[in-house]
Amino acid sequence: MKVAIIGLHQSGKTTVFKSLVGAVASPKNSHGQGIHVGNVKVPDNRLDRLVEIFNPPKIVHADIDFMDMAGARPDEKGTGLTPQVIIEMRSADAIVAVVRAFNNPSVPHPLDTIDPLRDMKNIEAELNVTDMIQIENRLQRMARERSDTMEKEALLKAKECLDAEKPLRLLDMNETEIRILTGFHFLSRKPLLLLLNISEQDIGKPPGKELTDFAERNDCSLMPYCAEVELEISELQPDEQAGFLVEMGLHDSGKDRFVRKVYEMLRLISFFTAGETEVHAWSVAKGIRAINAAGKVHSDMERGFIRAEIINFEDFVKIGSMQAARESGHLRLEGKDYEVCDGDMVVFRFNV
Ligand SMILES: Nc1nc2c(ncn2[C@@H]2O[C@H](COP(=O)(O)OP(=O)(O)O)[C@@H](O)[C@H]2O)c(=O)[nH]1
Ligand SMILES: [Mg+2]
Numbered sequence: 001m002k003v004a005i006i007g008l009h010q011s012g013k014t015t016v017f018k019s020l021v022g023a024v025a026s027p028k029n030s031h032g033q034g035i036h037v038g039n040v041k042v043p044d045n046r047l048d049r050l051v052e053i054f055n056p057p058k059i060v061h062a063d064i065d066f067m068d069m070a071g072a073r074p075d076e077k078g079t080g081l082t083p084q085v086i087i088e089m090r091s092a093d094a095i096v097a098v099v100r101a102f103n104n105p106s107v108p109h110p111l112d113t114i115d116p117l118r119d120m121k122n123i124e125a126e127l128n129v130t131d132m133i134q135i136e137n138r139l140q141r142m143a144r145e146r147s148d149t150m151e152k153e154a155l156l157k158a159k160e161c162l163d164a165e166k167p168l169r170l171l172d173m174n175e176t177e178i179r180i181l182t183g184f185h186f187l188s189r190k191p192l193l194l195l196l197n198i199s200e201q202d203i204g205k206p207p208g209k210e211l212t213d214f215a216e217r218n219d220c221s222l223m224p225y226c227a228e229v230e231l232e233i234s235e236l237q238p239d240e241q242a243g244f245l246v247e248m249g250l251h252d253s254g255k256d257r258f259v260r261k262v263y264e265m266l267r268l269i270s271f272f273t274a275g276e277t278e279v280h281a282w283s284v285a286k287g288i289r290a291i292n293a294a295g296k297v298h299s300d301m302e303r304g305f306i307r308a309e310i311i312n313f314e315d316f317v318k319i320g321s322m323q324a325a326r327e328s329g330h331l332r333l334e335g336k337d338y339e340v341c342d343g344d345m346v347v348f349r350f351n352v
Contacts, residue, residue: 007098
């Protein structure tokens with residue numbers, strides 16, 4: 001899974017990126033034109049607990065790749081969606097837009113004033129316009145080629161939505177339209193998280209109503225985040241981090257909450273395989289069937305699927321071991337069509 005971080009010049013994209021991947025892993029030329037990719041583990045208390053129980057040599061978290069996009073040049077007023085950036089964004093599964101709300105006189109805003117609502121509207125409009133241009137280009141080409149009318153109808157419907165200044169996230173589509181339009185990888189259809197980059201003194205305050213209303217109206221998520229403080233925290237040793245959070249009066253790190261939020265937004269769930277050799281969180285799409293989940297672990301397990309033995313994490317920790325769960329009849333036998341739930345611990349039985 002891949003998530004693109006976009007935003008205006010100096011909104012704090014690179015600071016957010018570094019707070020996620022760690023300052024060490026990030027490249028020096030943060031103002032270069034390249035796109036930097038960093039892999040981030042999804043924090044999961046349940047996985048930590050399983051590691052305590054099984055004490056395996058190998059631990060695998062669910063993970064997400066974040067991309068710090070090249071971004072706008074200092075003289076640009078937008079987010080700098082160059083053709084190269086657009087291509088990368090199309091391949092992303094979700095978008096995080098960093099919106100500046102922090103005050104820092106030594107860091108000028110490209111539009112001079114701090115106005116998060118204005119910036120959110122501009123970002124949304126930029127994504128919509130990018131999709132609109134793509135649709136118009138396609139329609140023009142189709143007019144010359146006299147091609148598929150179903151595709152044309154779907155595109156016109158999408159165009160109507162964008163004309164009304166609504167992102168394609170809000171468009172109701174039937175299955176045919178979804179099939180046709182998915183191939184275009186429209187930006188305004190991707191899950192969008194507006195990450196409000198706040199000043200340190202605003203930590204803990206809820207975002208203004210006009211901002212939450214905007215997010216709700218456009219079906220996107222909104223979350224306050226103080227990139228600078230999160231970066232500081234990420235640079236501490238793990239044991240110092242906990243102390244720092246207590247000092248700041250915080251329950252958990254914003255970074256952990258942010259990454260979990262993105263994971264949710266991607267509509268992913270985790271199931272676990274656990275044993276003496278490995279504890280592994282597997283990310284799969286919500287609603288996946290047991291047989292397809294087996295295929296994530298190994299193609300042989302999908303091909304030779306017999307059944308899945310399942311117990312949810314919550315029940316497992318009460319019982320304490322797989323052996324005890326099996327003996328007490330708490331390990332359920334499920335067939336190939338069983339819909340895997342978040343937190344399921346699974347043993348696949350297969351034969352090839
Ligand atoms: N005060 C304050 N400054 C920040 C915060 N986040 C970023 N900055 C500063 O804003 C400047 C631009 O940040 P950067 O991450 O490079 O922005 P980018 O252009 O979007 O990648 C840097 O000097 C950061 O230190 C924040 O939360 N609070
Ligand atoms: Mg940057």
